[in-house]
Amino acid sequence: MAHWVWNLWSRKKREITNLNCQKLFILWDGVQKPITSCLQQTLHYIQNWRNLHQKSLSPCVTAPILQPRWTPPPRDFVKCNTDAVLFQEQGKFGVAACIRDSNGSFIYAMSLCYNGMPSPSEAEARSLELTLIWLSSHEFNNIILEFDSKQIIDSTKGKRFQNNEVGDILRSCVAKISSFQNYVVHCKPTNQSNCSLIS
Numbered sequence: 001m002a003h004w005v006w007n008l009w010s011r012k013k014r015e016i017t018n019l020n021c022q023k024l025f026i027l028w029d030g031v032q033k034p035i036t037s038c039l040q041q042t043l044h045y046i047q048n049w050r051n052l053h054q055k056s057l058s059p060c061v062t063a064p065i066l067q068p069r070w071t072p073p074p075r076d077f078v079k080c081n082t083d084a085v086l087f088q089e090q091g092k093f094g095v096a097a098c099i100r101d102s103n104g105s106f107i108y109a110m111s112l113c114y115n116g117m118p119s120p121s122e123a124e125a126r127s128l129e130l131t132l133i134w135l136s137s138h139e140f141n142n143i144i145l146e147f148d149s150k151q152i153i154d155s156t157k158g159k160r161f162q163n164n165e166v167g168d169i170l171r172s173c174v175a176k177i178s179s180f181q182n183y184v185v186h187c188k189p190t191n192q193s194n195c196s197l198i199s
Contacts (some may be wrong), residue, residue: 042177072102077142078180082131090116093164095127097134110134118165127168128156132176142182 073079084095092115099107112130127147135143147153154160156174161167 019070052111070104072100072104072158073169077102077143077144078107078140079146080135082127082132082145082147084120084127086117086120086123090115091115093118093123093126095123095130097127097131099140102117108138121151121166122153122169125173128152128173129169129176136176136179141180143180144171144184
């Protein structure tokens with residue numbers, strides 16, 4: 001409705017003819033146009049606006065919807081779930097982690113955001129690295145670290161590192177993992193893969 005009123009105003013409406021409601025016409029800048037045509041044009045503009053804004057709000061990457069189920073760690077252990085996320089439109093990436101005990105009770109959480117757009121592999125490797133640094137500051141032992149990048153877990157387990165930033169980050173992670181006692185890192189199973197366990 002607002003667009004229709006704006007449409008009338010912006011075209012310098014001069015007069016409406018046939019006020020008997022037989023057939024209404026609007027005279028815009030000397031051109032006679034039926035009101036139904038004006039309404040159709042307005043509805044068309046509104047639909048285009050909705051379509052445009054609906055697309056910009058949709059996620060950048062479409063992924064299958066998973067129903068993750070958290071499983072508690074064994075007694076006397078804590079579990080730390082960590083993940084990375086890319087915000088393409090903002091040119092940023094984030095890392096988050098949450099620690100819970102064997103009862104599922106919340107212990108600690110952290111969330112960090114950085115400028116830059118690393119590859120998904122680098123973001124996942126950074127997630128592991130930053131989580132290990134964070135965990136070491138809390139002096140935990142008996143930790144299960146769980147995340148969803150099978151590629152990172154396999155590289156770390158096999159100590160096969162690429163000669164790039166991701167490889168350098170993972171080398172650092174292996175050194176940090178070896179400094180912990182009773183520390184297990186494994187991949188959270190998804191539809192796409194079965195994940196292996198490392199320690």
